[in-house]
Amino acid sequence: MRTNPQASSPGGHPGGARAGLVPCAGVARLVVPLVLLAAACGGGDDGGGSTEARIAGYLQPTPFDRLVFEVDHVADRLPRSQGEDLVVAGVTAIVDKPGGVAIVHDDVLEPRGGAWTYAALQELARATYDGQPDAATVHVLIVDGRYADNPNVLGLAWDHRHIALFGDVIESSCAGLEAILRPGQAERACDRTWMAIWAHELGHVVGLVDLGAPMQEPHRELGGTHHCDDESCVMWRTHDGSDLLEHVRGRIDLTEVDLGFDDACLADLAAVREAASTADAGL
Numbered sequence: 001m002r003t004n005p006q007a008s009s010p011g012g013h014p015g016g017a018r019a020g021l022v023p024c025a026g027v028a029r030l031v032v033p034l035v036l037l038a039a040a041c042g043g044g045d046d047g048g049g050s051t052e053a054r055i056a057g058y059l060q061p062t063p064f065d066r067l068v069f070e071v072d073h074v075a076d077r078l079p080r081s082q083g084e085d086l087v088v089a090g091v092t093a094i095v096d097k098p099g100g101v102a103i104v105h106d107d108v109l110e111p112r113g114g115a116w117t118y119a120a121l122q123e124l125a126r127a128t129y130d131g132q133p134d135a136a137t138v139h140v141l142i143v144d145g146r147y148a149d150n151p152n153v154l155g156l157a158w159d160h161r162h163i164a165l166f167g168d169v170i171e172s173s174c175a176g177l178e179a180i181l182r183p184g185q186a187e188r189a190c191d192r193t194w195m196a197i198w199a200h201e202l203g204h205v206v207g208l209v210d211l212g213a214p215m216q217e218p219h220r221e222l223g224g225t226h227h228c229d230d231e232s233c234v235m236w237r238t239h240d241g242s243d244l245l246e247h248v249r250g251r252i253d254l255t256e257v258d259l260g261f262d263d264a265c266l267a268d269l270a271a272v273r274e275a276a277s278t279a280d281a282g283l
């Protein structure tokens with residue numbers, strides 16, 4: 001049985017079992033990204049299959065021609081609608097899904113607040129993930145409160161399925177941009193921040209960087225995490241934190257929808273997509 005790729009742990013997690021989960025956390029205001037290795041998988045409720053097959057299923061038109069984000073969220077913690085529109089448009093451009101990309105608001109979660117441990121997030125994911133009919137499904141939890149290991153974390157991704165987004169932290173982070181932006185730009189900044197953190201964590205779900213999507217050229221950063229070595233790329237190692245805001249700030253006035261992956265990351269995704277085309281053609 002294949003397991004997910006493993007990552008080294010920059011912070012050191014003594015005795016951390018390598019059990020095939022690579023949650024990857026974006027960190028605000030900290031230089032060192034947080035990559036955890038968890039001992040317990042607890043999966044089996046979400047379809048199984050190899051990592052490669054799961055990643056291919058998100059990017060290729062088979063076995064399902066639709067990609068759905070199943071969003072379970074605390075009330076009032078959804079992205080602004082423009083943020084969701086940007087996500088759908090941006091993801092549509094990087095996947096081969098003739099049936100389209102959609103965001104489905106599923107369960108409304110009870111406000112909980114406080115600190116979330118990784119184990120608690122896993123438990124929530126197990127309890128709330130349904131899987132959408134006839135669609136490759138990415139599970140997105142939008143929670144209140146903060147991540148226990150680091151209160152500045154904006155998002156996590158694990159098991160090539162689940163994403164947790166810390167709505168309050170994202171909102172407070174992008175709100176900090178208001179002070180330095182022209183009037184009218186703040187809303188766009190928050191929309192773009194939601195899109196960027198969503199894109200970063202989705203990148204991990206679909207195997208970036210060197211996390212299941214084979215690198216077409218070396219571009220994994222040297223610190224041992226699954227991030228890109230291009231600071232302009234949304235998969236840069238701190239681009240789900242304060243540096244992400246700088247990333248967003250430089251892109252607020254863009255009119256086109258672009259998730260922010262650089263050419264190297266896009267090439268990795270294209271290679272997975274094209275493998276499907278070859279299969280479809282019977283070559």
Ligand SMILES: [Zn+2]
Nearest residue numbers: 024025026200
């Ligand atoms: Zn990351």
Ligand SMILES: [Zn+2]
Nearest residue numbers: 228233262265
């Ligand atoms: Zn990249």
